[in-house]
Amino acid sequence: MKLEQYVSPAEFRRLMSALAAVAGFIAINAFFGFLVVPGIRNANHPAPEALVAAPQGETGWLDPTDYPAAAKEFIPPIDPQTVMTPNPALMERGRAVYEKTCATCHGPQGKGDGPGATGLNPKPRNFAVKEGWKVGTRVEDIYRTLEEGIKGSSMVSYNDLSRRDRMALVHVVQSLGSFDHGASDPKAREALEKLFASAGETIPNRIPVKAALGRLEGEFLAPPALPLERPEVGRAVRDARRAAQTLAAIPGWKDSDLALAKGVLPDLPANGFAPAVATYSPEEWKQLRSALAGR
């Protein structure tokens, strides 16, 4: 069987060119759909934020994902005048934070000689000398260092400190070197002032990972034991542990047959209750509820 028997050469060429056009169309669509468009979308996607904040210079916590619990705080906008230039209250606050958070590496006098500095490469900056600063010594530079950290060094971002505390630290760092730190760029200064005067910031609740896990275990592993010795309960329950967990997740079951039935029925028998409860009469639900509740 030959193709020429069915189509003339001219017709065959026409068909082939139509086929080529369709194939070309599909190829171009696939190219854009699978390569170009996803490429553009990925390129515009901001890098995902780190899930776990780096250990923020706290000492004494062996597990870097663990830190002391801290309640959520809302910090209202700040009057830029109170933070752009040093004042006694700000400096006092700054020194306290410095001692607690920075001195381990940078040393009490900022000479880069704290106990944590041994073995660090690069070494912590010596704030007393003008040379060797990577980001810079002006107000906005030091603020940026605290905001972003320095890649490839143990100088991490300290943006879990409040903006006010970071600003206080900027002045403390400057006060530890008696050289000229340079005048601020007016634009950068203005941007900082705007940042402080704009919306307040919320510092989220933080609870140590260990404590969170402990709580989860408490919630999921230890629901109150069921009174299996009661015949109503023994009949209705197939897997005591699961049934206890199921019950723990049903709000208000102790006071309402309906709540109990609604909580138990949809998930039978995976939730630990026996399939037989699907046929229970209202009276039986009532008995089951009072037996479960130990009444």
Ligand code: HEC
């Ligand atoms: C774990 C040690 C460590 C702690 C804690 C630490 N730093 Fe640093 N810091 C460094 C190191 C190391 C460098 C030098 C990084 C480099 O040269 O790349 C540095 C550099 C700096 C610089 C210089 C930036 C520049 O332009 O070169 C400043 C400012 C600074 N730290 C401020 C602070 C402040 C303020 C704190 C407290 C909130 C702090 N650091 C806590 C290790 C630390």
